[in-house]
Structure formats: structure tokens, C-alpha cells
Amino acid sequence: MLESLLVLGSTMPDLSVFQYSAVDNIFSMTVATMGAAAIFLFLSRSQVDPEYRPALAISGLVVTIACYHYFMIRHSWNDAYMLSDGGYVGTGAAFNDFYRYADWILTVPLLMVELVAVLRLQAAKATSLLTRLVIAAALMIALGYPGEVISDPEGWGTRVAWGVASSVPFFYILYVLWVELTKSLETQPPAARTLIEVCRLVLLITWAVYPIAYALGGTPEALAAKAGGEVGAGGVVGLQIGYAIADMAAKAGFGVLIYFIARAKSGKSVVPGATGEPVMAPA
Amino acid sequence: MLESLLVLGSTMPDLSVFQYSAVDNIFSMTVATMGAAAIFLFLSRSQVDPEYRPALAISGLVVTIACYHYFMIRHSWNDAYMLSDGGYVGTGAAFNDFYRYADWILTVPLLMVELVAVLRLQAAKATSLLTRLVIAAALMIALGYPGEVISDPEGWGTRVAWGVASSVPFFYILYVLWVELTKSLETQPPAARTLIEVCRLVLLITWAVYPIAYALGGTPEALAAKAGGEVGAGGVVGLQIGYAIADMAAKAGFGVLIYFIARAKSGKSVVPGATGEPVMAPA
Numbered sequence: 001m002l003e004s005l006l007v008l009g010s011t012m013p014d015l016s017v018f019q020y021s022a023v024d025n026i027f028s029m030t031v032a033t034m035g036a037a038a039i040f041l042f043l044s045r046s047q048v049d050p051e052y053r054p055a056l057a058i059s060g061l062v063v064t065i066a067c068y069h070y071f072m073i074r075h076s077w078n079d080a081y082m083l084s085d086g087g088y089v090g091t092g093a094a095f096n097d098f099y100r101y102a103d104w105i106l107t108v109p110l111l112m113v114e115l116v117a118v119l120r121l122q123a124a125k126a127t128s129l130l131t132r133l134v135i136a137a138a139l140m141i142a143l144g145y146p147g148e149v150i151s152d153p154e155g156w157g158t159r160v161a162w163g164v165a166s167s168v169p170f171f172y173i174l175y176v177l178w179v180e181l182t183k184s185l186e187t188q189p190p191a192a193r194t195l196i197e198v199c200r201l202v203l204l205i206t207w208a209v210y211p212i213a214y215a216l217g218g219t220p221e222a223l224a225a226k227a228g229g230e231v232g233a234g235g236v237v238g239l240q241i242g243y244a245i246a247d248m249a250a251k252a253g254f255g256v257l258i259y260f261i262a263r264a265k266s267g268k269s270v271v272p273g274a275t276g277e278p279v280m281a282p283a
Numbered sequence: 284m285l286e287s288l289l290v291l292g293s294t295m296p297d298l299s300v301f302q303y304s305a306v307d308n309i310f311s312m313t314v315a316t317m318g319a320a321a322i323f324l325f326l327s328r329s330q331v332d333p334e335y336r337p338a339l340a341i342s343g344l345v346v347t348i349a350c351y352h353y354f355m356i357r358h359s360w361n362d363a364y365m366l367s368d369g370g371y372v373g374t375g376a377a378f379n380d381f382y383r384y385a386d387w388i389l390t391v392p393l394l395m396v397e398l399v400a401v402l403r404l405q406a407a408k409a410t411s412l413l414t415r416l417v418i419a420a421a422l423m424i425a426l427g428y429p430g431e432v433i434s435d436p437e438g439w440g441t442r443v444a445w446g447v448a449s450s451v452p453f454f455y456i457l458y459v460l461w462v463e464l465t466k467s468l469e470t471q472p473p474a475a476r477t478l479i480e481v482c483r484l485v486l487l488i489t490w491a492v493y494p495i496a497y498a499l500g501g502t503p504e505a506l507a508a509k510a511g512g513e514v515g516a517g518g519v520v521g522l523q524i525g526y527a528i529a530d531m532a533a534k535a536g537f538g539v540l541i542y543f544i545a546r547a548k549s550g551k552s553v554v555p556g557a558t559g560e561p562v563m564a565p566a
Contacts, residue, residue, distance in 0.1 A: 017377065029385040032351050036344045036389065043325065043340045047333070083375065 012080050012090035013233040020081055020088040023237055026244045027074035034067035037252035044259050052262035055117035059255035062107045062114065066251050069103040070244070072096075077240075100243065101145050107251065108137040115177070115199070118258050119184050120265070129180060136169035136176075143169070144214065153223040163214055170211065177203060191264035199257050202249065209246035213239055295363050295373035296516040303364055303371040306520055309527045310357035317350035320535035327542050335545035338400035342538035345390045345397065349534050352386040353527070355379075360523075383526065384428055390534065391420040398460070398482075401541050402467050403548070412463060419452035419459075426452070431497065436506040446497055453494065460486055474547040482540050485532065492529035496522055 015023075041060035045053040073096070080095040081088040112133040116126050147162025181200045185193050216222070217239055298306075324343035328336040356379070363378040364371040395416040399409050430445025464483045468476050500522055 021377070021379070021381070025379070025381045025385060028355060028382065029389070032348050032385065032389060035351065036348050039325075039347060040340060040344055043328070043343075044337070046328075047337060 012095060013236055014090075015081065015088040015233050015237070017083075017087060019233055019237045023240045024074065024077060026241050027070055027077060030070040030244045030248055031067055031074065033248050033252050034063040034070060037063040037255050038067060041255050041259060047266075048259075048262040049266035051120060052118060052266055055114050055258055055262055058110050058114040058117060059258045062110045063251050063255055065106050065110075066103055066247060069099045070247075073099045097148070101141060101148075103247075104141050105138070108141060109134040111251070111254065112137060112173075112177075114255070114258050118261050118265075119180075119188075119196075121180075121184065129176070133173060133176060136173045140166050140169040140173065147218065148214065150218070151223060153220060156218070156220045156223055159218045159223070163211070163218070166214075167211060170207075174204065174207060189265055192261050195257060195261045195264055199254075199261065202254060202257060206246050206250035206254070209242060213242055213246075295378060296519055297373075298364065298371040298516050298520070300366075300370065302516055302520045306523045307357065307360060309524050310353055310360060313353040313527045313531055314350055314357065316531050316535050317346040317353060320346040320538050321350060324538050324542060330549075331542075331545040332549035334403060335401060335549055338397050338541055338545055341393050341397040341400060342541045345393045346534050346538055348389050348393075349386055349530060352382045353530075356382045380431070384424065384431075386530075387424050388421070391424060392417040394534070394537065395420060395456075395460075397538070397541055401544050401548075402463075402471075402479075404463075404467065412459070416456060416459060419456045423449050423452040423456065427497065430501065433501070434506060436503060439501065439503045439506055442501045442506070446494070446501070449497075450494060453490075457487065457490060472548055475544050478540060478544045478547055482537075482544065485537060485540060489529050489533035489537070492525060496525050496529075 038060050041056050041063065045056045048056060076093075076096040076099065079093045080091060082091050113130060116130050116133070119126075121129065143162055144166035147159040147166065150156075150159045150162075178200060181196055181203075185196060188196060217235065222235060321343050324339050324346065328339045331339060359376075359379040359382065362376045363374060365374050395413060399413050399416070402409075404412065426445055427449035430442040430449065433439075433442045433445075461483060464479055464486075468479060471479060500518065
């Protein structure tokens with residue numbers, strides 16, 4: 001059982017130069033996007049009131065962690081393939097999908113923290129909310145992974161069972177966030193309200209990608225193809241590009257939204273900065 | 284169609300040591316220039332009034348992203364060639380031109396943001412202006428790429444069609460920026476006016492390089508040479524050096540101009556610096 005948890009992707013389908021390069025390039029662009037977002041979020045702490053700086057720091061951490069993982073994912077992709085006869089064939093080295101799960105284990109709970117931090121709910125409420133969200137996020141990822149790595153066509157039922165189990169905390173998180181974001185609208189300044197409504201939508205749309213990708217990657221046909229060493233090239237390419245774009249939106253895009261919410265809620269007065277300098281509130 | 288989008292440059296012309304090194308060296312110099320500009324722009328945030336700091340942060344991001352991409356472009360250049368018989372011949376690995384497009388996708392919209400941010404227009408006006416500029420920039424790049432990668436001599440007409448389509452948003456952006464910069468002159472302090480006039484000129488001159496390079500790289504002769512596996516060595520070398528110099532001027536040079544404009548508009552009063560020491564406002 002444990003042995004099978006990390007061998008996902010050891011059979012890589014042959015790819016055309018275009019297919020290989022499309023994935024390679026989207027990984028590189030994701031590294032650039034996440035890294036730039038991290039610098040922006042860290043620098044922008046001084047542009048918001050001190051109480052919103054932790055939210056920006058955490059948002060910066062999320063994209064920093066993602067930048068590192070996409071750098072490693074890209075390396076793993078390069079190692080898994082070699083050029084041969086005008087196309088790309090597997091080298092035998094496994095493409096390490098665990099980087100993405102390691103990333104999610106670290107960043108999904110932090111995404112919950114950055115969102116709750118920027119809403120500035122009452123302390124007791126924030127603690128209770130965060131506890132529930134972080135536990136649910138950990139469960140969601142832990143329950144999804146054993147299903148993700150099943151490559152035996154006989155295991156389709158088991159994969160569906162893990163997927164369903166993982167969906168329970170997934171939908172619980174989306175439900176809690178939707179309800180809480182909607183409730184918080186009343187207490188937010190008007191300038192922040194529209195942004196929080198956008199936030200709700202971005203969450204819903206970007207998060208929807210993950211279960212869809214999970215389901216498409218594990219149909220009985222996909223598993224049978226995997227077992228026969230014929231993983232569909234189109235499926236692999238589509239899955240990797242889809243995850244990368246969803247990650248850019250759900251992490252870098254979401255972080256920039258958190259910055260705009262923090263800006264909209266800041267600036268009612270001149271506040272002293274974290275390092276001792278007076279920071280003018282943005283106009 | 285899609286298949287052809289990334290194989291540009293897979294046939295690399297033989298180069299002399301001088302030609303290979305000229306491109307290699309200009310890439311290295313661009314990495315150094317962009318990296319230095321990034322550090323300067325990030326550090327200089329504390330030298331300007333707080334409302335101009337986002338403009339410098341964004342300018343710093345642009346050159347950081349460009350620094351990363353030129354580092355990768357240089358690696359790809361090294362991978363695409365090997366020394367043989369006192370000259371350089373292709374290894375079969377494609378020189379990855381997509382890095383440059385990935386760079387433009389990320390940085391051209393940010394260049395619009397840094398310019399609008401330093402002008403400090405009214406909020407409603409800035410939002411409308413930015414929306415139009417960012418959409419036009421995305422269209423310009425998206426429409427240019429399919430033409431850029433056409434290497435079939437029969438495709439010359441199609442390439443021209445993509446080029447013309449891409450030119451519409453290109454000239455729209457230049458027109459809007461020229462008109463807005465000219466209009467903004469009235470509301471800017473005298474010290475900033477000359478700088479903004481320089482800015483207009485720098486934009487016009489550096490941006491002019493891109494369509495010229497695009498046109499020269501796609502003449503029927505150039506396409507025929509490419510199809511016959513005889514990409515003109517002079518063309519490749521000239522194109523890469525031209526793009527690198529234009530990128531240095533349009534990103535690092537432009538960023539430094541943004542800094543001078545921010546300085547000229549700052550400093551109505553003495554502002555304490557980020558590290559606690561009083562920083563004299565620039566005259």
C-alpha cells in the first residue's frame with residue numbers, strides 16, 4: 001500500500017515537442033508568477049494598516065512555497081523526459097506528483113488563515129472558524145491522496161471512495177467560506193464589499209478545478225490506460241496545465257485580491273509602521 | 284496549427300564563435316541589468332512619498348520577472364548549441380522563444396500599471412484607463428504569437444494577417460498613452476513635466492523595435508530560409524540582440540524614469556525613511 005503512494009507517474013506517455021514544451025513553459029511561467037507575487041505581497045505590507053500586515057505576510061508565504069514547488073515540479077518534469085527522434089519519451093524516472101500534494105498540505109491551510117486574517121473577525125469567532133477550516137483542509141488533502149495514486153484499474157471503486165471521502169471536507173470548506181464571507185459583508189467597509197464578493201467567486205471557480213481534474217484523471221478508462229502503460233498524453237498535458245493555471249489564480253490571484261481588500265480597509269488614518277516609521281495611509 | 288506554436292527555433296543556424304558569444308553575452312548583461320534595476324527600485328521605495336511606492340514596487344517586479352526570464356533564455360541558448368570544429372552548431376534542442384512571450388504576458392500589463400500608478404490620476408479615470416490598456420496589451424501579445432511562430436514560407440500571408448491584427452491594439456496602446464501622458468502634463472508639478480515628456484519618447488522609441496523585429500523576422504525570404512533549414516545566422520543574432528537591448532530600455536530604463544518622476548513629485552516635506560533615519564526629500 002505505502003509503496004504505491006509515490007510511484008504515480010512512473011509510466012510517462014510519449015509526448016510531442018509541443019506537448020512537452022507546453023507543460024514545461026507553463027511550469028516556468030508559474031514559477032515567475034508566484035515569485036513576483038511573493039515579492040509584491042511582502043513589499044506591500046507597508047502600504048496597509050498594521051493589523052492587515054499578517055494577512056499579506058501569510059499570502060506572501062503561500063506563493064513563496066508554491067514558487068519553490070513549481071521550480072521542483074519543473075525539474076522533475078525535465079528529469080522524467082528526454083528528446084528522442086523528434087519527440088519526448090520517458091527516461092524511466094518518475095514525475096513526482098507528490099510536490100503538488102506537499103504544496104497543498106502547506107498552502108491550503110495558510111490560504112484559510114490569510115482570508116480570515118484580512119476579514120478581521122472577532123477573535124473568538126476567528127479562532128473557531130480557523131480551527132474548523134484548517135482541520136477540514138488537512139482531511140481533504142489526506143483523503144484525496146490515496147485515491148490519486150491508485151493506478152490499478154481494479155481500484156476504480158476504491159479511488160471513487162477516497163474521492164467522495166475527500167469531497168466531504170472540500171464542500172464543507174466551501175460552504176463555511178461562502179457563508180462566512182457573505183455574513184462578513186455587513187461588517188465590512190463599502191469599499192471592501194465588492195472585493196469580498198469577487199473573492200467568493202474566485203474561490204468557487206478556482207477550487208472547482210481540483211475535483212474535476214481528480215475525477216477526469218481517474219475514470220476506469222484512464223486507470224486501464226495507466227495500467228497498460230498507455231497513459232493518455234493529452235490527459236497528462238491537460239491535467240498539468242489545468243492545475244498550474246488553477247494554482248496561479250487560487251494563490252497569486254487570490255493573494256493580490258487579499259492585498260486590495262487590505263488596502264480598501266486601511267487608510268482611515270495615519271498609522272505608525274511596523275518598523276517604526278510613520279507610513280502614510282494610501283489615499 | 285497548435286503543434287507549430289512552440290517548435291520555433293528548433294532548426295538553429297550554424298554560428299561563428301563571435302556570433303554565438305555576442306548573443307550569450309548580451310543575455311548575461313541583460314540579466315545583470317534587470318537584477319540591478321530590481322534591487323535599485325525596491326530599495327528606492329523609501330526615497331519617495333508613500334503614494335508613489337506601489338509604482339516603484341511594480342517597476343521592480345517587471346525587471347525581476349525579466350531577470351528570471353533572461354536567465355532562463357540564456358540557459359536555453361546554451362542548451363541549443365554546442366562547440367564543434369571551431370564554430371557553434373545546433374544540438375537539436377529547441378531555443379525556447381516562449382520565455383520571451385511569457386515575459387511579455389506578465390510584464391507588459393505591469394508596465395501599464397506602473398505608469399498609471401506614478402501619474403496618480405483620479406481613481407475612476409485610472410481604473411478605466413488601466414482596464415483598456417491591460418486588455419489591449421493582452422490582445423496584442425496573444426495575436427502576435429501565432430504569427431511569430433509561423434515558419435512555413437506559404438504562411439507569409441497568415442503571418443502578416445496576425446501581425447496586422449496585433450498592431451491594432453499595439454497602436455491603440457501607444458495612442459492612448461501618448462494622449463494621456465500629454466493630457467496629464469497640465470496636472471503634474473513642473474519638475475515632473477520634462478521627465479514625462481522623456482517618458483513619452485522612450486515609450487515610442489523602445490516599443491517601435493518590437494514590430495520592426497517582428498516584420499524583419501518574417502519576410503518571405505526569412506521564412507523560406509527557415510523552411511530550408513537555413514535560418515539566416517545574421518537574422519537570429521540581430522533579432523536576439525535587438526530584443527535584449529529593447530527590453531533593457533523598455534523595462535530597466537523605463538523603471539528608472541518612473542523612479543525619477545516619483546522623486547520629482549515627492550518631497551513636498553521631509554519624510555522619515557524606512558529604516559528610521561530621516562531622509563531628506565529630494566528637491
